[in-house]
Amino acid sequence: MLRRFQFTSAVLVSFWLTACMVGPDFKPPQAPAAKKYTATESDTGHPAADEPELVSGKDIPAQWWSVYRSAELDHLIRLGLKDSPDIQSAQATLRALQEDYTSQSGSILYPAVDASVRSDRRNLSGVSFGQSGNFIYTLHDASVNVSYKLDFFGAGRRYLESLRAGVDYQGYQLEAAHLALTANIVTSAISEASLRAQLQAAQEVADSARHQLEIVEQQGKLGVVTPSEVLNQRALLARAEVQLPPLEKQLAQIQHRISVLVGHFPSQNGMPFFALDDLHLPEQLPLSLPSRLVHQRPDIRAAEALLHQASAQVGLATANLYPSLTISASYGTEAIKFGDLLSSPASNVWSIGSNVLQPLFHGGELTAKRRQALASFDAARAQYRQTLLQAFQNVADVLLALQMDARTLALEEKSKALSAETLHLVERQFSLGAASYLALLNAQQAFQQSHTSVVQARALLMTDTAALFQAMGGGWWHRDDAYQSASGDAQFITSMIADGNKEKE
DSSP, X not given: OHHHHHHHHHHHHHHHHHOOOOSOOOOOOOOOSOSOXXXXXXXXXXXXXXXXXXXXXXXXXXXXXXXGOOHHXXXXXXXXXXXXXXXXXXXXXXXXXXXXXXXXXXXHHSOEEEEEEEEEEEEEEGGGGTOSSEEEEEEEEEEEXXXXXXXXXXXXXXXXXXXXXXXXXXXXXXXXXXXXXXXXXXXXXXXXXXXXXXXXXXXXXXXXXXXXXXXXXXXXXXXXXXXXXXXXXXXXXXXXXXXXXXXXXXXXXXXXXXXXXXXXXXXXXXXXXXXXXXXXXXXXXXXOOHHHHHHHOHHHHHHHHHHHHHHHHHHHHHHXXXXXXXXXXXXXXXXSSGGGTTSTTSEEEEEEEEEEEOOOOSTXXXXXXXXXXXXXXXXXXXXXXXXXXHHHHHHHHHHHHXXXXXXXXXXXXXXXXXXXXXXXXXXXXXXXXXXXXXXXXXXXXXXXXXXXXXXXXXXXXXXXXXXXXXXXXXXXXXXXXXXOOTTOHHHHHHHHHHHHHHHHO
């Protein structure tokens, strides 16, 4: 019996190894032929004075936010990555899918082996044996049962391939959540710093208006200015002070947002404060080649995983059109007494069986499901291309924003310098009676606007740099805990970048 079982197992393994897999074998889409992201002559060009330099082909560090050189920002992101419910949920979902894949692999790739021990108390009529009376006895049996469904046409392996692609999808979703969280924390910190600077600028304007009111009121007592001019200055102070509550509200709301991003309640203390001067604008920014972007962005990799899953479903639907073979075998003993199951009085029992199932007529169900799978594959392919186009648009928009916002910042700083010089001159003239109150009012308003505009423009440019890091993929492949697909994407991306840098050298 043991020799028969060994021979049968060898035959089954041989059949399984030589079995084919029907349906398409998935091949990752080729990288787009585009050589640059925008229609301009060069994506890098000649940067403006305040525009960071774009370095083509430069790799992205895992902790890309370190370019802002803020210890508070580093601490906040570490806190968020540890306590964020979004990250924890994505991690738990990934673990669940991985365990599901493992369980399904065990049931498909390996035989099911079960051991059973059973005891039956039976009452048989003696009439069946030509005797009177009944026979009452107890029968004990112990057996080992083996069953296995041969995967001749790859239905089981296509199903596992689909599950593996689903695991990859969730793994890239986890990386996308990781990247989104870090980018949101960085942009929120920049927004807080910007609002704090705007609030300080508005407070300085209000203080200046209050100081000017004191001068105007003194001049009003001396008869140098009219009562209407004093009222106008009071109105100017009121307009300056009314700018403060909305900025304070926005500042408090962005602080609440940061607390929630890192998994804390808004009422909890200990959140760092960010000032615009404490966040350094990076001097250089990485610009990945278009051919690498498809491997670096988690959203593109997730769309590719869905395409892979749809391809595997086509193979599964195709394999279901073919026959399936299930074999089973059992070996055990039977005895009247439980203690005799492993001794000589026990009787040996065994069985070997097989079941071949060939679909003949299902009312068109199986062929319709295959057509459905093909249609789903076409939809996934179109969605992948749409994701790819949106990713390239995202990069192109960020590159344009960097260029234009850098120019805007340079112009705003020039405007601020001129308005500050004008205000200083008009204030001196007004104190000497050589300038009208209207001229002073116009100079104050111009300086207020230019000061606030510089703060907003600088924060916007810094936000653009964070958006570029996010658009490039964020360097997730350098993290020790980065998701690894079956193809080892993290090592592949790292080696690809290294090879590209060698070619440039």
